[in-house]
Amino acid sequence: MHIVRTNRPRLHLKDSVICSRDAGAATPLVVDGGLARLCLYLPDGQRVVAGFAFAGEVVGLAQPQPSMVVEAVTTTWTHEWSNGDDAVAIDEAQMLSAALSRAMAVLAMRSRHHAHARLAAFLVDLIDRGFGTSFALPIARSDIGDHLGLTVHTVSRILSDFKRCGLIDAGPSRILSFDRIALQAVADQGGQLPHLASIDALPGMVH
Known part of the structure; x- marks a missing residue:
């Protein structure tokens, strides 16, 4: 894994792991720039690209699933998703809702x-x-x-x-x-x- 840390902001080099079971984040991460790829690596070795995260979108969980890996497609910057005042909490809830909506959109795409x-x-x-x-x-x-x-x-x-x-x-x-x-x-x-x-x-x- 190639991650350069500067306090909370993080720089992830191309094709490095942003977070996984072995390289998790204390909190979810917001992509500031670049492009992240959400992958599932199945027991038989098959890779399923579950989605992509662009600037302003959220990746990573405190306890990611064992088979889920978030990777940097290009050089990517992230910062920790921290709690704040009520206005910030509303914005965070909206981002989470958008992320869940994208997950549903992926299921809809693959069901065609x-x-x-x-x-x-x-x-x-x-x-x-x-x-x-x-x-x-x-x-x-x-x-x-x-x-x-x-x-x-x-x-x-x-x-x-x-x-x-x-x-x-x-x-x-x-x-x-x-x-x-x-x-x-x-x-x-x-x-x-x-x-x-x-x-x-x-x-x-x-x-």
Whole structure:
């Protein structure tokens, strides 16, 4: 683990462990900058990416589950989530509520039977979490695949399908423009894409 401590603020280098059963935090941590990845490592060695935390979001518990590990995707800064006055407590409760809502959103994404619907829902989630409709994907396709239960090949193929259908437009410097309304429709309609034939229910899923 590579963590530089300065009182409560913490710096986590890329791919280091932010918190786990063996490297827990006394209190939950708020991400100040960078990107954190929440992973479940199952007994058979399989990794499931349970979610991602961006600046202003909360990671870590005082007693994390044995299989849960929070990792730094990029150089990441955090600080301890401390108790304060009533106004601060309200803000903290709102952050916790948002974190729980994201957990439910992940379950909803993974419950979709069509791979196209899963990835469409994931992209809509990024748009709604503040990225807007034009951005470079901040997350590797391998992480997206582990997050959604898809192979890397399937993630790449679906992104190509979305581009062919006009749901995604490629711009300079890997900037992509997303049609949120169309992506939401794909997520809600079982993965049906305009101008493409019917899609098999479970293409490229790994579990």
